[in-house]
Amino acid sequence: MNTNKHRQGISLIVVLSMMIAATLMGTAVYYAIQKYNARSGESLYSESALAANKAGAASTKAWFSYEGEQVVNLLNTFLDPTNLKKPIKLNYSADYLTTVNLRGQTFDAYLVDVFIDSNDIANTPVFAKIMIVGTGQTGAKSTMTTVYAMKGI
Secondary structure (H helix, E strand, C coil), X not given: CHHHHHHHHHHHHHHHHHXXXXXXXXXXXXXXXXXXXXXXXXXXXXXXXXXXXXXXXXXXXXXHHHCHHHHHHHHHHHHCHHHXXXXXXXXXXXXXXXXXXXXXXXXXXXXXEEEECCCCCCCCCEEXXXXXXXXXXXXCEEEEEEEEEECCC
16 A cells, blocks of 8 residues: 555656646747747837838939939038038928828938039039938837939039
């Protein structure tokens, strides 16, 4: 009879050990799922910032295409020796280029550099380097730099 009592004691230890192991595995799975969900959320937020960047690039390109006089004024302001080629924020220097705020997404566009091959602006291509900073819904930021080539402005 002693052996039966001894076996019952071992069974209790085995069952408790299995319960602890199952609890630990369940906890590990829970934390793995939480980490995966957090990464998915971060990906969504960075996509939001990238979408704001793309909206800024499209808006800036449209403004450069259709507002020649304002573009020339902007380029002259940038190339003015007293400006020292400091970046110029475009959002407030143009009528059509406004900050988009769609569900918390915004962008800001900056003219950061201009390259002209010669002094004759009317017949030479002008290259404008624009930096666009997109901000997503949760404050995630994404930066994009584009170069626009213009001729005959």
